[in-house]
Amino acid sequence: MVMMLHRLVYLHYYTALNRLFRALLAAFLVVFIWTAGCAPHRPTHTEDGRILVRYWEKWTGFEGAAMQAVVDDFNRSQDRIFVDMLTVSEIDQKLMLAIMGGHPPDVAGLWSHNVNVYAERGALTPLDSFLDRAGITQDDYIPVFWDLCEHRGFMWALPSTPASLALHWNKRLFREAGLDPDRPPRSIAELEAMNERLTTVRIVRDGERMEIPFSELTEAEREAQAFTVLRMGHLPDEPGWWIPMWGFWFGADLAADDRTITAVSPENLEAFEWIQMYPRTYGLHNLRRFGSALGAFASPQNAFLDEQVAMILQGVWMFNFIDRYAPHMEWGVAAFPSVDLDRLPDVTIVESDVLVIPNGATHPKAAFEFIQYVNQRDPMEKLVIGQRKFSPLAETSDDFIERHPNPHIETFMELAQSSGARYEPRLSVWNEYRDEMVVAAERIFSMRVTPEEALSSVEDRIQRRLDRVMHRWDLIRDERLREWSEYDAR
Amino acid sequence: MTRGERRTLLIGLAFISPWIMGLLLMNLYPVLATMYYSFTDYVVMARPIWIGTLNYREMGTDPVFWQSLYNTVSYALIAIPLGLLFSFLIAVMLNQAMIGRSVFRTIFFLPAMVPFVAVAMIWLWVFHGQFGILNYGLQLIGVDGPNWLVDERYTKPSLVIMSIWSVGGAMVICLAALQDVPRQLYESAELDGASFWRQVWHITIPMISPVLYFNLIMGIIISLQLFIQPYIMFGPEGGPNRSALFYAVYLYENAFSYGNMGYACAMAWVLFMIIVIMTWLATRSTRKRIYYAGE
Numbered sequence: 102m103v104m105m106l107h108r109l110v111y112l113h114y115y116t117a118l119n120r121l122f123r124a125l126l127a128a129f130l131v132v133f134i135w136t137a138g139c140a141p142h143r144p145t146h147t148e149d150g151r152i153l154v155r156y157w158e159k160w161t162g163f164e165g166a167a168m169q170a171v172v173d174d175f176n177r178s179q180d181r182i183f184v185d186m187l188t189v190s191e192i193d194q195k196l197m198l199a200i201m202g203g204h205p206p207d208v209a210g211l212w213s214h215n216v217n218v219y220a221e222r223g224a225l226t227p228l229d230s231f232l233d234r235a236g237i238t239q240d241d242y243i244p245v246f247w248d249l250c251e252h253r254g255f256m257w258a259l260p261s262t263p264a265s266l267a268l269h270w271n272k273r274l275f276r277e278a279g280l281d282p283d284r285p286p287r288s289i290a291e292l293e294a295m296n297e298r299l300t301t302v303r304i305v306r307d308g309e310r311m312e313i314p315f316s317e318l319t320e321a322e323r324e325a326q327a328f329t330v331l332r333m334g335h336l337p338d339e340p341g342w343w344i345p346m347w348g349f350w351f352g353a354d355l356a357a358d359d360r361t362i363t364a365v366s367p368e369n370l371e372a373f374e375w376i377q378m379y380p381r382t383y384g385l386h387n388l389r390r391f392g393s394a395l396g397a398f399a400s401p402q403n404a405f406l407d408e409q410v411a412m413i414l415q416g417v418w419m420f421n422f423i424d425r426y427a428p429h430m431e432w433g434v435a436a437f438p439s440v441d442l443d444r445l446p447d448v449t450i451v452e453s454d455v456l457v458i459p460n461g462a463t464h465p466k467a468a469f470e471f472i473q474y475v476n477q478r479d480p481m482e483k484l485v486i487g488q489r490k491f492s493p494l495a496e497t498s499d500d501f502i503e504r505h506p507n508p509h510i511e512t513f514m515e516l517a518q519s520s521g522a523r524y525e526p527r528l529s530v531w532n533e534y535r536d537e538m539v540v541a542a543e544r545i546f547s548m549r550v551t552p553e554e555a556l557s558s559v560e561d562r563i564q565r566r567l568d569r570v571m572h573r574w575d576l577i578r579d580e581r582l583r584e585w586s587e588y589d590a591r
Numbered sequence: 592m593t594r595g596e597r598r599t600l601l602i603g604l605a606f607i608s609p610w611i612m613g614l615l616l617m618n619l620y621p622v623l624a625t626m627y628y629s630f631t632d633y634v635v636m637a638r639p640i641w642i643g644t645l646n647y648r649e650m651g652t653d654p655v656f657w658q659s660l661y662n663t664v665s666y667a668l669i670a671i672p673l674g675l676l677f678s679f680l681i682a683v684m685l686n687q688a689m690i691g692r693s694v695f696r697t698i699f700f701l702p703a704m705v706p707f708v709a710v711a712m713i714w715l716w717v718f719h720g721q722f723g724i725l726n727y728g729l730q731l732i733g734v735d736g737p738n739w740l741v742d743e744r745y746t747k748p749s750l751v752i753m754s755i756w757s758v759g760g761a762m763v764i765c766l767a768a769l770q771d772v773p774r775q776l777y778e779s780a781e782l783d784g785a786s787f788w789r790q791v792w793h794i795t796i797p798m799i800s801p802v803l804y805f806n807l808i809m810g811i812i813i814s815l816q817l818f819i820q821p822y823i824m825f826g827p828e829g830g831p832n833r834s835a836l837f838y839a840v841y842l843y844e845n846a847f848s849y850g851n852m853g854y855a856c857a858m859a860w861v862l863f864m865i866i867v868i869m870t871w872l873a874t875r876s877t878r879k880r881i882y883y884a885g886e
Contacts, residue, residue, distance in 0.1 A: 197635060201636060219636075222850070223636055223637055224636045389738060389741055390721065390738075393719065393721045393741065394721050529850070530849070532849050533849040536827060536828050536844070536848075539828050540828050540829075540832075543828070547831065547832070549832060562654075573634070573637075573640060576640060
């Protein structure tokens, strides 16, 4: 009897547990399948009914804060749209994955060199119909920044904060070397003559250790290269960020058109022969030893800020680092000298941060309203002064230059507006091309190969890649162009 | 199968269904998809275009592919045996009765706990040509150290030295196996007059051979997929004269920087085949030398 009772109780509990288990299992499976098969719910509106525009941006620090201030102004300026800015690292790669996954943000801050690659892959929304409706035209901008946002006849972005590059020189070191501190070099030949006077070496002469300018070495001492470099006037690979594009200062084009690579042009060869002149003149071992002692860019040990290198090619942002790490430095800014001042005046490289609407954005119209707001004069000036850059707009307020903290901002603006303003080739294979050029430059600088050998190898390899990319483009061109021209903002 | 057995089976399958779903969605599908994409021109955003075996044929004429493969295989051929040797020797030493044994075990294992990125950053300074502690040490014994990360002859040896520093994981596995070797085998060998090294050769190595084999296979896989350290230390270009451009780095660059996803998928399959072949060769050549107690 007791046994039977025990068995009944056991069965009762067993059945109850079994039911409980089944219910839990069913609930788990429902949740699992739901979460595996469905996208997470993303609100499209704020709680107070405003359209929620998601904005991904790469900036952090004071640059991020400057953009956030503009976003806050926009959110306060109206009550229909709310922009939510999110800082995203490696944005160019993550945005591509987000677009692929079907959940892109509504606005994204990319770099101008991303525009053509993204556009050609169908990852962006063409802005032409938005621009027509808003009455925004090329005339509103410094021409080169409009060009940076265009690809294959369509507009894909509007600039946010642009930049141009210039020669920065240390006036104190110029004075110390007996040079006029207010007269920077105007040609590559002048640059090299000044370089020899600004470069300081340590050498043992007649048993005595001495520190003298490179220009005071005898022919035999130069040939022996038995000295230690203490300071350089200029080094083409410090910081070396634009080493693939030194050819611009020699009149080179890295591509003839969107189908032809021209890495081995006479002008580009001349540029890389100039680069190879450095290890030949100063000694590869000496330069490597000197280079390995230079500090990180964003630090007080930065080669220029620490007065290890007297002249560098740098962008408009360099002022931020001078201001932070070497506020007492006497410095000047001018166009980096080209090989021929008359033929190639005011050569610079320009680039820009840009705002785009990814393909598949939930609220493209609201997104464009925000982009349009940023591209008005006052918000733009607030942004660029906050980020210490200059405005891409053709017209600035009368007191813009006075209000700007960078004392040389006008030079950067003039360079961007000059006929010598150049930018990275608009090629789909540019990332690969750039990496190949960096490797080629390293081989040339290390004197393993001649410039012609290195650049021929780059040209062969990248041309093959480009041919393949263009073959793909030819297959999809008509479909793409039709798609883009039929896109209507309405 | 009875009704009850079928029911039990279904309940069992239901329990492991999250794992099965995960395997199918997160592993099997991507693997099969990469096989398809490897035969296409695929740039991620646009639809893939079938190009047959072009990606595979292109690898044959791509000098950077061959250089990255050469760098990776030559690194693996040096790093794997050295890693095995050092992990085994350190484990043998730490298995001896001595004061502070557990402290030493911890010290030797610690590097394996350091994240790869931190390891790379530390060694960037250790190998620094002018201020590095390694060259400073060499200078103390009268050797003028090389510029490890700038001179192409020393980039791969630098990475090998780093890999040896991080053998803690393999060492712990060896150590666990060493503690399972029956004590009486050593006692009888001692009675027969076997020296320490003869005991190691004739008892220790055969008895822990399955673990050495496991470390060998893991070493092959890890070495051929080396990515983080060379990427951080030498960048995507692979350092001086591309001497530290590793296969996985070149694959990653093709996939995510150059937009050649089809080519990257083909490279991934070639790497998979290389790992399979090397594992098969390792298994075949060691089959008769591995002792499993149960067999």
